[in-house]
Amino acid sequence: MKSKFDRRTIVTGGAGFIGSNYLNYAVTKYPRELFINVDALTYAADLRNVSVENRKNYAFEKSDICDVASMTDIFNKYRPTHLIHFAAETHVDQSIKNPSICIKTNVEGTNNLLQLALDYKLSRFHLVSTDEIYGDLTAYAPPFTEDSLYNPRNPYSASKASAELLLLSYIHTYNLQGVITRSSNNYGPGQDATKLIPKFITFLLEGKKVPLYAKGGNIRSWLYVEDNVKATDLVFRKGKAGEIYNIGSREEYTNFEITKKLLHLLKKTEKEIEHVADRPGHDFRYALSSQKLENELGWKPRVSFDKGIKRTVVHFKKRTG
Numbered sequence: 001m002k003s004k005f006d007r008r009t010i011v012t013g014g015a016g017f018i019g020s021n022y023l024n025y026a027v028t029k030y031p032r033e034l035f036i037n038v039d040a041l042t043y044a045a046d047l048r049n050v051s052v053e054n055r056k057n058y059a060f061e062k063s064d065i066c067d068v069a070s071m072t073d074i075f076n077k078y079r080p081t082h083l084i085h086f087a088a089e090t091h092v093d094q095s096i097k098n099p100s101i102c103i104k105t106n107v108e109g110t111n112n113l114l115q116l117a118l119d120y121k122l123s124r125f126h127l128v129s130t131d132e133i134y135g136d137l138t139a140y141a142p143p144f145t146e147d148s149l150y151n152p153r154n155p156y157s158a159s160k161a162s163a164e165l166l167l168l169s170y171i172h173t174y175n176l177q178g179v180i181t182r183s184s185n186n187y188g189p190g191q192d193a194t195k196l197i198p199k200f201i202t203f204l205l206e207g208k209k210v211p212l213y214a215k216g217g218n219i220r221s222w223l224y225v226e227d228n229v230k231a232t233d234l235v236f237r238k239g240k241a242g243e244i245y246n247i248g249s250r251e252e253y254t255n256f257e258i259t260k261k262l263l264h265l266l267k268k269t270e271k272e273i274e275h276v277a278d279r280p281g282h283d284f285r286y287a288l289s290s291q292k293l294e295n296e297l298g299w300k301p302r303v304s305f306d307k308g309i310k311r312t313v314v315h316f317k318k319r320t321g
């Protein structure tokens with residue numbers, strides 16, 4: 001049956017943190033485009049974060065991207081024209097304990113989607129990747145650019161780098177219209193409570209101590225999820241096929257600085273910090289230059305960390321009741 005929507009976009013992982021924020025933005029912004037959220041609903045998913053579920057241009061399908069038969073049924077049912085691939089096993093600590101799960105979803109699952117993208121002649125395949133594929137930086141080194149070398153240093157980042165290489169090979173070999181974004185650490189409403197910022201906020205709200213790795217000296221650049229969603233959408237629609245775009249903010253903080261900001265916002269003291277053994281192979285610093293995205297597509301991050309973190313605390317306060 002012919003769909004009334006000419007443009008039909010599969011969004012994998014749309015029940016996760018960034019995917020749900022993307023859907024809330026895009027489904028409302030583009031009412032003439034159909035968005036099909038495909039998600040296996042793992043521990044990281046929370047459909048409560050999708051606020052557009054009653055819109056006519058939104059559909060949900062529960063499926064594992066590793067299940068080829070089920071994914072083929074979904075492609076047959078909707079005949080998608082475009083795809084944004086957010087779905088991934090994203091937990092670095094879990095990937096260190098059990099690498100196989102993230103290799104299966106992030107590598108094999110991505111390859112299944114790439115094959116389907118060729119079979120169904122998609123006009124766009126957008127892989128959502130991470131700054132972690134660059135490995136880590138010393139304190140004063142300049143931020144990574146898109147030309148920096150791959151240097152993944154844990155199973156999660158190696159699996160994301162592998163997914164990128166697969167996509168690049170499909171672009172080269174089959175002329176697939178692919179594009180990649182690599183973003184820095186995101187924070188904001190809807191992130192699952194195993195990740196640093198939501199975990200610390202939830203623990204502090206519940207009166208528990210926060211477990212800080214070692215002295216908390218590791219540095220990350222932090223990007224509010226709404227800024228990432230807008231950048232991702234811009235690249236999805238206007239980025240050049242075959243290209244890679246970094247999405248980063250210039251706001252770098254150590255984990256200790258983040259913890260102090262949260263303690264201050266929740267009116268707690270440093271007595272609530274419990275220093276725990278460091279993560280094995282913990283990368284020291286990640287930082288990205290988004291100059292290419294700023295120059296070519298005119299994007300800039302709009303939400304400062306101080307503003308974004310307040311909104312995030314309000315969100316988790318409401319969730320925790």
Ligand SMILES: NC(=O)c1ccc[n+]([C@@H]2O[C@H](COP(=O)([O-])OP(=O)(O)OC[C@H]3O[C@@H](n4cnc5c(N)ncnc54)[C@H](O)[C@@H]3O)[C@@H](O)[C@H]2O)c1
Pocket residue numbers: 012013014015016017018019038039040041042043044045046063064065066085086087088089090091105109128129130131160182183184185186187191192
């Ligand atoms: N969160 C960050 O700071 C960050 C930074 C850079 C890049 N990224 C990338 O952005 C993407 C989204 O990250 P996130 O933080 O929203 O992740 P998340 O863990 O919150 O959500 C991932 C979603 O994917 C789904 N999923 C997992 N395995 C699946 C499978 N086999 N089949 C179908 N669905 C599956 C989960 O159910 C979940 O809803 C990922 O590709 C991640 O690598 C995230």
